[in-house]
Amino acid sequence: MNAVLANQKASPDALVQVRGLRTRIGAKTIFDGLDLDVPRGSITAIMGPSGTGKTTLLRHITGQLRPDAGSVIVDGEDVPKLSRRALFDLRERIGFLFQNSALLTDFSVFENVAFPLRQHAKLPEELLRNIVLTKLQAVGLRGAAQLMPSELSGGMARRVALARAIVFDPMLILYDEPFVGLDPIALNQVLRLIRTLNKTLGITSILVAHELAAIRQVADRVYLIANGKLVAQGAPDELAHQDSPWTRQFFGGEADGPVPFQYPAPDYATELGFAERTR
Amino acid sequence: MNPRPSYAIGTGLFILLGFAALAYLATQTTSVANGIASGNTYTLKARFQNIGQLKARAPVKIAGVRIGDVQSIALEPQRMDALVTLSIDKQYNDIPDDSSAAIFTSGLLGDQYVGIEPGGSPTFLKNGDEMVLTQSAMSIENLIGKFLVNGGPKSSSSDSAPASSAPPASGHP
Amino acid sequence: MNANLRRNWLLQGIASVGDCGLFFVAVLGALPKSLRHWRETCRQVWFVGAMSLVIVMTCGLFVGMVLALQLYYTLSIFGGTAALGTVVALSLFRELGPVVTALLVAGRAGTAVTAEIGLMRATDQIDAMGMMAVDPLAYVASPRFLAGVIAMPLLACVFNAMGIFGGHLVGVTWLGLDNGTFWGNMTSTVSLHRDILDGLYKSIVFGGIVSLIAVFQGYTAPPTSEGVAYSTTRTVVFSSIVILAFDFVMTAFMT
Numbered sequence: 234m235n236a237v238l239a240n241q242k243a244s245p246d247a248l249v250q251v252r253g254l255r256t257r258i259g260a261k262t263i264f265d266g267l268d269l270d271v272p273r274g275s276i277t278a279i280m281g282p283s284g285t286g287k288t289t290l291l292r293h294i295t296g297q298l299r300p301d302a303g304s305v306i307v308d309g310e311d312v313p314k315l316s317r318r319a320l321f322d323l324r325e326r327i328g329f330l331f332q333n334s335a336l337l338t339d340f341s342v343f344e345n346v347a348f349p350l351r352q353h354a355k356l357p358e359e360l361l362r363n364i365v366l367t368k369l370q371a372v373g374l375r376g377a378a379q380l381m382p383s384e385l386s387g388g389m390a391r392r393v394a395l396a397r398a399i400v401f402d403p404m405l406i407l408y409d410e411p412f413v414g415l416d417p418i419a420l421n422q423v424l425r426l427i428r429t430l431n432k433t434l435g436i437t438s439i440l441v442a443h444e445l446a447a448i449r450q451v452a453d454r455v456y457l458i459a460n461g462k463l464v465a466q467g468a469p470d471e472l473a474h475q476d477s478p479w480t481r482q483f484f485g486g487e488a489d490g491p492v493p494f495q496y497p498a499p500d501y502a503t504e505l506g507f508a509e510r511t512r
Numbered sequence: 513m514n515p516r517p518s519y520a521i522g523t524g525l526f527i528l529l530g531f532a533a534l535a536y537l538a539t540q541t542t543s544v545a546n547g548i549a550s551g552n553t554y555t556l557k558a559r560f561q562n563i564g565q566l567k568a569r570a571p572v573k574i575a576g577v578r579i580g581d582v583q584s585i586a587l588e589p590q591r592m593d594a595l596v597t598l599s600i601d602k603q604y605n606d607i608p609d610d611s612s613a614a615i616f617t618s619g620l621l622g623d624q625y626v627g628i629e630p631g632g633s634p635t636f637l638k639n640g641d642e643m644v645l646t647q648s649a650m651s652i653e654n655l656i657g658k659f660l661v662n663g664g665p666k667s668s669s670s671d672s673a674p675a676s677s678a679p680p681a682s683g684h685p
Numbered sequence: 686m687n688a689n690l691r692r693n694w695l696l697q698g699i700a701s702v703g704d705c706g707l708f709f710v711a712v713l714g715a716l717p718k719s720l721r722h723w724r725e726t727c728r729q730v731w732f733v734g735a736m737s738l739v740i741v742m743t744c745g746l747f748v749g750m751v752l753a754l755q756l757y758y759t760l761s762i763f764g765g766t767a768a769l770g771t772v773v774a775l776s777l778f779r780e781l782g783p784v785v786t787a788l789l790v791a792g793r794a795g796t797a798v799t800a801e802i803g804l805m806r807a808t809d810q811i812d813a814m815g816m817m818a819v820d821p822l823a824y825v826a827s828p829r830f831l832a833g834v835i836a837m838p839l840l841a842c843v844f845n846a847m848g849i850f851g852g853h854l855v856g857v858t859w860l861g862l863d864n865g866t867f868w869g870n871m872t873s874t875v876s877l878h879r880d881i882l883d884g885l886y887k888s889i890v891f892g893g894i895v896s897l898i899a900v901f902q903g904y905t906a907p908p909t910s911e912g913v914a915y916s917t918t919r920t921v922v923f924s925s926i927v928i929l930a931f932d933f934v935m936t937a938f939m940t
Contacts, residue, residue, distance in 0.1 A: 530734070530842050
């Protein structure tokens with residue numbers, strides 16, 4: 234793992250390479266020259282204060298959003314420059330787990346998992362059924378195949394969404410906040426799945442999350458993003474003991490620090506009208 | 513296994529119902545309804561000096577009962593009169609061949625129709641025959657004109673509302 | 686300030702009309718691809734058409750009945766009650782059938798489509814489709830648009846048939862008009878081409894309008910509950926306005 238860290242600038246086996254990424258949404262600068270690499274076969278966690286554009290980064294990787302400048306290279310292809318068709322081809326090799334699962338509400342669990350297959354591959358019904366059931370078995374929900382999404386708990390829905398994301402055996406899975414709102418049991422189930430998928434199928438995983446304890450268990454590597462830049466990186470345990478104000482605040486959970494407690498505002502005394510009285 | 517068949521059937525039924533409604537409207541409420549028995553009609557011809565406002569598909573009646581409709585109206589160039597082709601329901605195949613055809617107006621301002629006045633001949637009109645005795649459309653303008661010229665002084669005694677009320681009285685021959 | 690605001694508002698209105706036009710082109714462009722999703726189109730026809738049958742049939746019946754009552758009263762002033770069947774049929778086929786059906790569908794199915802797509806957006810389902818390399822335009826927008834174009838004329842036909850039935854019920858059964866007069870006058874005047882088909886063309890266009898507006902509003906709805914609610918309202922308001930405006934234009938062209 235240390236070797237991976239050492240050649241972080243230009244690793245040849247990086248599945249995802251982000252270079253000089255700059256993005257503005259409206260008047261707000263989201264990324265201001267971001268560089269990062271995700272090695273093949275690793276589990277990489279991306280952390281950072283809320284609103285720093287972690288989800289935006291995932292959208293750049295899948296090409297849902299085009300950056301203002303910089304390159305996002307996934308498996309050798311520069312995503313922002315891809316044509317729509319090439320982008321769709323690429324997306325077939327990427328699984329995406331949405332924060333709120335994004336199951337299609339008018340299809341059953343089975344049909345949800347079968348959806349990408351039905352759309353892209355003309356498979357005999359029996360083969361399709363076997364593939365879907367295999368994936369559902371992998372997430373432990375084969376018995377729930379005929380339920381509708383509205384009948385599922387949050388954890389179950391996320392596992393179904395995971396089954397759908399892996400139905401094409403992708404090379405890369407992006408998890409957008411996979412642990413949010415899960416009870417400890419469901420959280421551990423999802424955690425175990427992420428690890429199993431990574432180890433058994435060699436799927437590269439990028440994880441956007443806040444749960445430090447969970448990330449320590451799975452992630453090989455953590456990137457900490459703040460103010461549009463990479464502020465710290467390393468293995469989770471290393472990072473926790475790194476001595477930068479960012480890591481201290483983030484991993485120590487301090488309320489105030491580089492990320493201010495106060496939202497930017499005019500001077501307090503002035504706004505309350507005290508400034509003039511004291512003068 | 514999957515829920516498709518149910519709404520596939522529903523959709524199919526809906527589309528069929530929609531087309532059934534269209535077919536119903538097209539056949540039952542339009543002039544197609546009149547011509548629908550086209551296999552069960554025969555045609556007669558009649559010449560008129562003046563057909564007035566008669567239109568194709570106007571009804572043909574005997575004693576006020578509808579027996580067919582006007583199939584087509586054409587101008588005969590040599591004789592400069594209107595050749596009206598009538599299509600008559602086959603079940604009324606016993607119209608005497610000395611019957612006369614006339615163009616009437618239903619009501620004061622209603623549509624015009626062809627009325628057939630049966631004659632007394634023992635032989636009947638056949639498909640393609642022409643009715644010899646015809647009477648042209650009554651033109652209200654002409655009637656008013658005649659009334660003003662001829663009948664004006666006669667009825668001036670008690671009429672406060674003149675011309676307009678008189679023509680229908682004389683419109684029933 | 687106020688003038689500035691108003692100009693802004695006007696510009697925004699023009700811009701959203703432009704957006705809608707571009708969206709229309711995009712939906713049309715996605716139509717060939719959406720033929721692969723014919724099952725989805727079929728499901729939408731069921732949803733837009735078959736599910737609207739009850740309301741359309743009920744309203745058609747009552748519209749026919751009230752037309753017959755009103756027109757009987759009016760026609761009796763002129764002694765022309767014999768023309769009742771004709772007048773009921775013509776008003777239904779040429780005007781009320783297409784327009785009222787379109788308004789009903791905008792209220793019944795258009796709002797549902799807007800809310801559905803708006804919620805699909807809010808819950809990332811649209812994005813999820815994009816991530817599964819399924820073009821959401823071809824899978825979500827075009828089938829719904831196509832379904833509206835298919836279902837609307839059929840619904841209008843059902844509406845018309847029910848309206849004629851209602852008019853017959855009132856005119857003949859209750860008001861004692863002669864059955865033969867009712868039908869005879871109708872059949873001798875109503876033309877398949879000029880009246881029924883013109884009405885159908887209208888309702889095909891209305892179907893396109895309603896479903897385009899509904900899908901567009903859903904697609905551009907802000908992903909909040911308030912945003913979806915506003916968009917649903919806008920669907921009804923805009924559909925109604927555009928339908929009536931187009932009705933006038935089309936009538937002017939057709940007659």
